[in-house]
Amino acid sequence: MNYMISGKNIDVTEGLKQAIYDKLGRLEKFFAEDTNAQVTLSVEKERQKIEVTIPMKGHIVRAEQVSDDMYVSIDMVAEIIERQVVRYKKKIIDQSQDAAFFQDRFLEEEDIEDDEIQIIRSKRFAVKPMYPEDACVQMELLGHSFYVFRNAETNEVNVVYKRKGSTYGLIEPEF
Numbered sequence: 001m002n003y004m005i006s007g008k009n010i011d012v013t014e015g016l017k018q019a020i021y022d023k024l025g026r027l028e029k030f031f032a033e034d035t036n037a038q039v040t041l042s043v044e045k046e047r048q049k050i051e052v053t054i055p056m057k058g059h060i061v062r063a064e065q066v067s068d069d070m071y072v073s074i075d076m077v078a079e080i081i082e083r084q085v086v087r088y089k090k091k092i093i094d095q096s097q098d099a100a101f102f103q104d105r106f107l108e109e110e111d112i113e114d115d116e117i118q119i120i121r122s123k124r125f126a127v128k129p130m131y132p133e134d135a136c137v138q139m140e141l142l143g144h145s146f147y148v149f150r151n152a153e154t155n156e157v158n159v160v161y162k163r164k165g166s167t168y169g170l171i172e173p174e175f
Helices: 014-029 070-087 089-093 104-108 132-142
Strands: 002-008 036-044 047-056 059-067 119-124 146-151 157-163 167-172
Touching: 002 014, 014 036, 014 070, 047 070, 059 070, 059 132, 070 132, 132 146, 132 157
Parallel strands: 002 036, 119 167
Antiparallel strands: 036 047, 047 059, 146 157, 157 167
8 A cells, every 4th residue: 555644733753654554554455555545644732633545436435533642543543444444345346446446365255244235214305426325335434424426327416324223314306
């Protein structure tokens, strides 16, 4: 992986860089060698924050973590990204454009359970073309509770949102 490390209100020391390489380095087993990872470290009033963004064609894997210690934040953000990638491995592999971003041996592993996406509630309501299931995957990868997208089938603006109990809802516009 290629790391682009920057700091806001903090000097990025060699120790911090080494911690990033060590902790995020364990993610390299998932991603191809030419995958870029944008790492931003920042400090605001005793809060040590790290943001990691890994752009892929059609998706973004992103996590941020805040704590009192930057090294603890680095540990936690690496765990979050690993959980995201492992959890959504099957869904991401099904989209052939994303498979190139992962290493072949990771794609061939069969030990991960597949969480089915079930949209259990639809609403009518008065923006990148994709299917609703893909929008749910993107929403989860970003760690958001909703995601606005242009439906590839209807070409209309839709919103997917996360409900209690790991279920999903879809809002369709009505003009």
